[in-house]
Amino acid sequence: MAARILITTDYLQPGDTVDQLLRERGLEPVYSPFRGPRTLEERRSLFDGISGAILASEPVTADMLTGAASLRVIARSGVGYDSIDVQAAVEQGIRVCNAPGTNHHSVAELTIGLIIMAARRLAEVTSAVRQGRWPREAGHELRGSTLGIIGFGPSGRATASLGIALGMTVLVSTAHPDHESGAVHFTDLDTVIRQADYLSLHTRGGQGAGTLIDASRMQAMKPSAVLINTARGSLVDEAALATALSDGTIAGAALDVLESEPLPGGSPLRGLGNALITSHLAGQTVEARARAGLAAAHAVIDVLENREPAHPVDR
Structure with missing residues (x-):
């Protein structure tokens, strides 16, 4: 009997x-697209009879893995894996892999797109035009402004390159500075937060890592600054952000990732004109999806054929 491979990534078909x-x-793909929270019964039975899994960004908890007797590998069709209880997987002898280097250009391009939208107030303008108005308010040029980047992995590097090309001063806070990266200026986290006109997050969240941008760090930002998050929803205190946007502590925010997705109906971010929210689209280009899906598939194949996968996150 062919080993069964669960696929929950909704764009893989x-x-x-x-x-x-x-x-x-010689493997048998089994499709169960992730489109929102599953019932308790669905979660408990998700890995029944499954040897490998290619997953979207849905939660995988220890109790889901307890009965996964045949499961040998979980591969994320993306970069982030903080939704997976990696320690529980390790204890069960289940390999966990991700697909880095497959979507960083897509993430960087959307990041810059969100910055341009915020700088030129494009969401408000297009909405007003649809309603029959013709707003002519002045926006801001990016050239000469300061782009602050937290994290300097592939997406942070790609975003920095685009910022430099646009004539922005790029400040970066990272534990792994690369002093050969041309016009990038490496400095400490507090300086980046304090000096950035556009503060973009490209660092990993993680189990127990806590919130990076909380109320006190928003207070340290410029009142004219815009916060951009295309990394992890857990990095930002959303309640504090809603307050900061409402009272003018910062000028705006552009979020592609949230603590809870889709955005809950009762979220304090709903209805705020200076909060631009997209639906976790940063890595969702045709090109990035193709690369990520194949990278995850190769990880599953490698483990099932007793080879070391290219991008394990469990060791």
Whole structure:
């Protein structure tokens, strides 16, 4: 009997290149797209009879893995893996992999797009035009402004390059500075937060890592600053952010990731004109999806064929 491979990533479908690759290796893809929270029963049975899994960013908890007797590998079709209880997987002998280097250009491009939208107030303008108005308020040029970046992995580097190309001064806070990165200026976290006109997050969250941008750090930002988060929803205190946006502590925010997705109906961020929110789209380009899906599939194949995967996060 062919080993069954669970696929929950909603853009991977029967007949695509990932499906074909798995079937060529004698594996049987099983599709259960993640489109929101599953019931308790669905969560408990998700990995029944499954040998490998290619997952979207849904939570994988210890209790879900307890009965996963045949599961040998979980591969994220993306970079983030803080939704997976990696320690529980390790204890069960389950390998955990991700797909770095597959979507950083997509993330960087959306990051800059969000910055431009905020600088030129494009969301408000287009909405007003649809309503029959013709607003002519002045926005801001990016050239000469300061782009603060927290984290200097692939997406942080790609965003820095685009910022430099636009004539921005780029300040970076990272534990791993690369002093050969041309016009990038490396400095401490507090300086980046204090001096940035646009503060963009590109660092990893993690289990127990806590909130990075809380009320006190928002107070340290310029009143004219905009916060951009395309990394992890857990990095930002959303209640504090709603307050900061409402009382003018900072000028705006552009969020592609949230603590809870989709954005809950009762979120204090709803209805704020200076909060631009997108639906976790940063890595969702045709090109990035193709690379990420294939990287996850190769990770599953490698583990099931007793080879070391290219990008393990469990060791």
